[in-house]
Amino acid sequence: MNIFAQFEARVREALEALVQSGKLPGGLDLSRVVVEPPRDPSHGDLATNAALVLAKEAKANPKALGEALAEELRGDPRITEASVAGPGFINLRLVPDVFHDVVRAALTDTEFGRAKLPGGAVNIEYVSANPTGPMHVGHGRGAVFGDALASLLIAAGRKVTREYYINDAGAQVDVLARSAYLRYREALGEEIGAIPEGLYPGDYLKPVGLHISREHGRNLLDMPEHEWLPIIREAAIQAMMAMIRDDLAAIGIRHDVFFSERTLQGANGGKVAELLEELRTKGLVYEGRLPPPKGQLPEDWEDREQTLFRATQFGDDVDRPLLKSDGSFTYFASDIAYHREKWLAGASELIDVLGADHGGYVKRMQAAVKAVSDGQAVLDVKLCQLVRLLRAGEPVKMSKRSGEFVTLREVIDEVGRDAIRFMMLYRKNDATLDFDLAKVVEKSKDNPVFYVQYGHARCFSVRRQAVEAFANEDLSKASLAADADFSLLTDPGEFEMMRLIAQYPRVLESAAVAHEPHRIAFHLYETASSLHSFWNKGKDLPQLRIVNPTDRKSTRARLALVEALGGVLASGLAVLGVTAPDEMR
Template sequence: MFDNTDETSHVPAAVLRRVQAALDALVAAGGLAPDLDRSRVLVEPPRDASHGDLATNAAMVLAKDAGKKPRELAEAIAGRLAADPWVARVDIAGPGFINLTLKPEIWRAALRSALLAGSNYARGTPGGAPVNVEYVSANPTGPMHVGHCRGAVFGDALANLLAFVGRPVTREYYINDAGAQVDVLARSAFLRYREALGEDIGPIPEGLYPGDYLVPVGRALAARFGETLRHRPEADWLPEVRQVAVNMMMAMIRDDLAALNVRHDVFFSERSLIEGTDRVGETIAALRAEGKVYEGRLPPPKGAPPEDWEDREQTLFRTTDFGDDIDRPLKKSDGSYTYFASDIAYHAGKVGRGFDELIDVWGADHGGYIKRMQAAVTAVSGGRARLDVKIVQLVKLLRAGQPVKMSKRAGDFITLREVVDEVGKDAVRFMMLYRKNDAVLDFDLAKVIEQSRDNPVFYVQYGHARGRSVFRHARDVLDELPEDWKGPAALSLCLTGAPLDRLDDPGEIALMRSIAQFPRLIEAAAAAHEPHRIAFYLYDLASDFHAQYTRGGKDSPHLRFIMQDDPQLTLARLALVQGVITVLSVGLGLLGVDAPDEMR
């Protein structure tokens, strides 16, 4: 029996080490130069599963530097790998890809590794540089809409994923509580305040926020200030009304996020950058001292002028020195700071807090802002810090294929809370991650609550529930199965007593192979900052599990998970089911989705 759990806990990584060992053997035999750069050598599942279990590009990426033809080098590497005790078959495809089929006992051992690890399967070792993930950061001017929802779920799942692989993660929300939009909020709230005092305010004027969500703010202002604000000039009442309105909007936003189980460690106020200590001015002064800020004029742009171009002498940041297309203004003509200046100071503060890896999750309309912000982070950190901006594309909200446009609460958009209340947290979170973040997402309120294979969140959750149900029914066959079958005692029973060599059906081996690929999937998703990969993987795993279950229930009764006349085979198959349950539970947890024991 093969039971090297240290190796089989991450099969692709272990096979990569075997490929490297084969290359070492070729070097020792004089067939390869010892100084070849092997950093691009990979081991990954082939696109077509019929080609084998894993494939390596070693010959393709090394042939040129080795002075050999890829196919010639592939044959030499394949000859070494064929002798490896893990390898059942080696094939060379096309110009030099090497496909490997591993012996079934490797996948059985990988299943044992997954069972031993339990909820820690694929979890990384704590360590590495801290990472700051800033997401949502919606303006505090009203309830969050469905577009904010996607960024919230993406950022939260990404933070979960990075923490799971061992990175120290800070989840941050940047409160845009400075600038014109919060002054409009204050004026809109003041109108509702007058309404709360009994005044007929008539239609909401153009340019103010019309939503009914500001009615409670007006009432709160009336309860707190009575008539005292009513006849004061705007300059007097605006700061107080603005603060109350922002605080109430943020409380509403926090409540909406809580409904999605989205949380943040830090809520950072933009206004704090300019009130009290002028951190924006300090940042500009520091950059000027380094020669990164100067007074000058911007040349006329080609085509349509950008929003921040002015033909005048002004304070400019040398963003072109750090990869941007043009230098950028830091002050407006009235002497106030540009949004960019505040954003530079904010990100400089992140670097000052010890973050060299920054991830910002932005909406679809901010793509043109990426280069300048990455230039700013490079400049303020002396090239030490890196900013990765993840754009989340638009969400098209549908109901049975028809667009949904109007909100009962906000008037002109659908709120996040309305969607969560209608279809539930799990459907929202999973489906917001079932497309790559930079692809437009169609979210159909009717489809996401269907109990069918066409509804991915149902199908994956049903896979977990179905696995749990197998254990409940298994008590009829295995008297020794403990009552607390979900706990460590049952898991230990599956591990110590299960004859995994009885698992030899191609469907069973395919499930074990999928389970074994989970650590590599997690590692790659974390490195690429792409949590959607987990959702795709879970759907495929659940599909394979349902297919195997169905095979045993119809055409092939000898493949049933519970065999009345063969307790030992039943025990082995329960170990396989437990492996599927483990991975589905871990994966769903990373996405912030529940893994139910039953579904009705």
């Protein structure tokens, strides 16, 4: 039950009535008309920008149009007041029954808050860490963001595929193989000394070397590199992916598809060659020269004729090379082929979750997706900014296990899955995140994950108290929804909880449309805060206590409200992949 969608439809009906009466011209673009909470709750329950956004097109004064629309809306029995404010905003106050019905819906509808957005299949690619070592905390942010976004879109009615792209081709996996070969020799008893520069130094490769030594004995020592390299490489990639999958499982991350980069390659160039031929057929490939990049020229800059993709035809700044000087495919060509595979698999909306250092990747890949799909697919690239890892405000030192950084698994083991997931989502993905290992385990209002989970646990505590006080009562949600007298709930704190329950469906839908799961985390914190504030008020004012053994009717009404609010907290936490505990220790 989304009252914002309901009243947006009512506003559109009122606008149509104004058209029919000749007060507005027909054919107006209503796409920008919204109904939302007013910025200041004291102004009303809902607000619409209809008069403001339509005035110019209608050649009308915004305030005059607002007054005409407000007059039309005043005839709705659910609206007690419609007033025009500022340059044309219309604030609406509703009868309490509207919010009472929302609480009843939250109690009885197991799908409360969920939406049914239009659109085709969605492919979300996230994590895609190179299989060359353990994941670090930055990988964790992208992993949590992508996983929560997938859950959010599913809650909004979309069909979603979660995908991981395994970068198992190229120079970095050969470096991994040579690093693992060193550990293989070490496992056989050789003294390897300092790790040569350019190889991966972390201790995480020691078990890989030991495993290879047990499987192959000393046989690989007598082979030339071109023979042992593919054997070691395959073993190392499999070991790294097993470690990555294990780390992802520990934080509740899952994928439907693990796509190997190597499957794009094959005889005569494989899928990448197919892609190049398709672009040629469409007239999107030509031989030409690129202008030099602005500023200081890089050392590898070559002024030569190249095979180029007409990226500028699809909104990019420059055309892009598809072949290197040695005739091999560029990384960009492989990336286009990979996204073409997603499109051919049936996805019309592609989402890539990447690190902040991939900002230059966005325009070119959006151009490429338009080209291979003939404009039928769209690509949204979500960049996740850096995570600064702190402990009590001080930067955390690097990890011995990785040799370079603190691993994600080390953080999971220290603070737990829920703290990581919630705090990774409590800030917008494109803003740098300070993650303080000490603060995320505090049991205080300043720790958002604790405060929200404590809110859910408090809802269960209220239920237990009510069951004890009214042992012979039917306190099921269905019973409460059927006979609770919500007219008894007149305190501003009680209405605040109703208002936030009513906003949840709108928050979920808007978060899904914007691809911004942090909106759910923010709303949950505000919702939990409203419960805690009302609880504290009841400690000082006995008449506002949620469970009052001498007042059956008020207790049933407040218990119904708290049960509905707890349902919102549980639903939102499920979207974020965070547990909703019944009690806190």
